[in-house]
Amino acid sequence: KSVVMWFRTDLRMQDNRALDQASRLAHHLNVPLVACYLVSPQDFEAHVTSPTRIDFIYRHLELLRDDLDKLDIPLHIVDVPGRAEVPDTVRDLASRWGARHVFANYEYEVDELRRDMKTLDTLHDSKVAFRLAHDTCVVEPGALKTGTGNQYAVYTPWFRTWGRYVSSNPSSLKLAERPKKNHSSARENHGDLFGCTIPELEVGDKWNKDYRDRIRMIWPAGEGEASSRLSKFCDQKISDYAENRNLPSEPNTSSLSPYLAVGSLSSRTCVKYAQDHNTSKKMNSGSTGIDTWISEVAWRDFYRHVMAHWPYVCMNKPFKPEYSNIQWSYDREHFRAWCEGRTGFPIVDAAMRQMNQTGWMHNRCRMIVASFLCKDLLLDWRMGEKYFMENLIDGDFASNNGGWGFSASVGVDPQPYFRIFNPLLQSERFDTDGAYIRNWVPELKNIKGKGIHDPYGRGAEVEAKRRGYPKPLVVHKNSRDRALNMYKSGLGK
Ligand code: FAD
Structure with a gap:
């Protein structure tokens, strides 16, 4: 018996809603939590995922595996050659591990939503519940409407509503808890799943050793790195962000986008940290910088809201x-x-x-x-x-x-x-x-x-x-x- 957490673009332990919910249920049911990640080369190809990003994902998986291991939670990585096989693979894993519940966070791209609909059906047929959490945005898509009840297509009025929503719904910035340690029986029952091998990228034209080493030096992986970039940025740069963010010659911005993209940092954590920082440091002079930065993080939400409402933008079509x-x-x-x-x-x-x-x-x-x-x-x-x-x-x-x-x-x-x-x-x-x-x-x-x-x-x-x-x-x-x-x-x- 177990509860399954399926990681996707949320490679972190901190403030991960699906992971928190999965962990709570596993403890409630007194069964181990088992984590999985599915590598689908066809997905990488279809979504034109860069080798740089794939390597960054793999490096994160290694750290995530080690962090989970400390809590006696195994991370199982499965290679799924054809992406159409993903739903059946998840069902087979759930059945092999005796799971009645699989947890994951929503991904709002059209292919991912279709995959999840199929997974929902497939798991449902096997009497397994598939629970999806809204996690990647500060405000979930669909929550903000214009006065006439429509989706916003213009950022400025959307952002005003976003700001009001966040202030009046404190739960939108409530951070999820880290998962709890598994019972020691997890190692007895699922011992074969611990210490999985992390995939490696094959060296190709661009992905040669020099390039790889440079990228790995500039972009160390991990939640720890993401958190320290966030705190350093808030300590040293955020107060001047409004004036300096457009100047490319100096590192005036947070450089957090790679971490947000693979999900080793949540956008909630960014906004909350910046807000709390403002209060704790009494940075009056810095508040414009903080507000401007938060409004940039909100652009990420905005484009997700647009995509979720007008999914044809995922199909090579212009929005207009x-x-x-x-x-x-x-x-x-x-x-x-x-x-x-x-x-x-x-x-x-x-x-x-x-x-x-x-x-x-x-x-x-x-x-x-x-x-x-x-x-x-x-x-x-x-x-x-x-x-x-x-x-x-x-x-x-x-x-x-x-x-x-x-x-x-x-x-x-x-x-x-x-x-x-x-x-x-x-x-x-x-x-x-x-x-x-x-x-x-x-x-x-x-x-x-x-x-x-x-x-x-x-x-x-x-x-x-x-x-x-x-x-x-x-x-x-x-x-x-x-x-x-x-x-x-x-x-x-
Ligand atoms: P900061 O200025 O520190 O901002 C903090 C965070 O806010 C960013 O990490 C990012 O997650 C978010 N953010 C900031 N500006 C934007 C924006 N305009 N749109 C959406 N989110 C934003 N961003 C990506 O994360 N991935 C992309 O593939 C991507 N492609 C882009 C393509 C074009 C043509 C343009 C104009 C912008 C693109 N952006 C993309 C947005 C933006 O350029 C980057 O997010 C930003 O440069 C990342 O640097 P930073 O982390 O230092 O940002």
């Missing part, structure tokens, strides 16, 4: 259906130059190289490169969305899709398509002294002054040419006009 007829370009050379950071626009190239080398990119730069792909190169935003997923360590469908929809003006954003970023002005404004560019584009490191933003247009062409830095792929003003025409004719204007 009227934008489906835009005739995008599919120029391979332009796309390759963008991917490799060789567009001749230093801020774009710096940002793409940052992602290619570290698995992460600053938010302002994500907006700049995404706008550049769609509105300067006129490439299909879905090509950029996919490339991000292939390379980011924090690749998260809802946030990535939301960010791309926003940047391509096809998503949930009240701004019309004619808001077009000028990459040179963005560069001057947010990387004024060029430190970010110099860090990631070594060909330009000797260029002083304004030439750093536009070497061929601002008198640094000799040095840029000598160092092999490419000329700009396009003239921004011309692309801007082409983009406006492309959007207009796609909309039949």
Whole structure:
């Protein structure tokens, strides 16, 4: 006999609602808690999960296994080659372990919801209860409605309602308890499940040893790492977050997105910690920073709410259906130059190289490169969305899709398509002294002054040419006009 906890994108012991509920029931029934994680390579492929992120998941599983082990809870990892086999696999595990209850946290992506519906049916047929908890958002999808009872499609009014909801429902920030220790009989009855082997990524083109070692150094895995980043950020950076968050040359943001993406940190913990920190430190001057940061964490909730309400965004469709007829370009050379950071626009190239080398990119730069792909190169935003997923360590469908929809003006954003970023002005404004560019584009490191933003247009062409830095792929003003025409004719204007 046992109770089963099925881990997915919630690889943590702290504040994990399904885990807490499973542990309580196991104790109530006086049976052991058994945990499992299902590795489905087909899922990784279908969701374009980057090797960087897969490795990060595996590293987390190793730590999670060891943490659970201290509580005599075994973690069983199962390889499920075809994702359609997941529901039957869960049923077989429950039957083998004599479980009448399987617990998990909701995942709101369409494939995951379908998988869970199928699992619910399959387990139900075997008289096993499948209990799903709302855990990944601070406020669960569907809880916030406009005055007319609809889902919000605009962030600002949604966030006001989100704030009111959180203040008037203290349970939304109530942290779940850590699981309790299993009875010692767990080792006697399920001894074979302890000490499972952790999968390893095969070394491929990009996933070579140098790259892997660099990624592992920049992004150590684990709940402990996530917590210490959170507390360090709140101690040292949060009070200046509102002013500094858009400057990419310094680590002014929390760098917690990879941990939130695999679930080694909960968004509840982030919001609660930041709020409590404010009270405990009496940081009056810092409260704007704290509020701004919380509003950024809330963007993550917002995009999940949108996805859960309009699931067609998971199917390669723009949120605004009227934008489906835009005739995008599919120029391979332009796309390759963008991917490799060789567009001749230093801020774009710096940002793409940052992602290619570290698995992460600053938010302002994500907006700049995404706008550049769609509105300067006129490439299909879905090509950029996919490339991000292939390379980011924090690749998260809802946030990535939301960010791309926003940047391509096809998503949930009240701004019309004619808001077009000028990459040179963005560069001057947010990387004024060029430190970010110099860090990631070594060909330009000797260029002083304004030439750093536009070497061929601002008198640094000799040095840029000598160092092999490419000329700009396009003239921004011309692309801007082409983009406006492309959007207009796609909309039949
Ligand atoms: P902080 O500024 O410290 O913010 C704290 C947390 O709030 C983040 O970790 C993140 O979970 C959340 N957050 C902040 N801004 C946003 C936002 N705009 N949208 C959603 N959540 C946000 N974020 C991802 O986690 N995964 C993605 O795949 C992803 N793709 C993006 C693609 C594009 C085109 C754009 C414009 C944005 C994307 N973002 C994505 C959002 C944002 O860029 C990152 O969350 C942020 O840069 C992570 O850095 P941080 O942890 O230091 O953030």
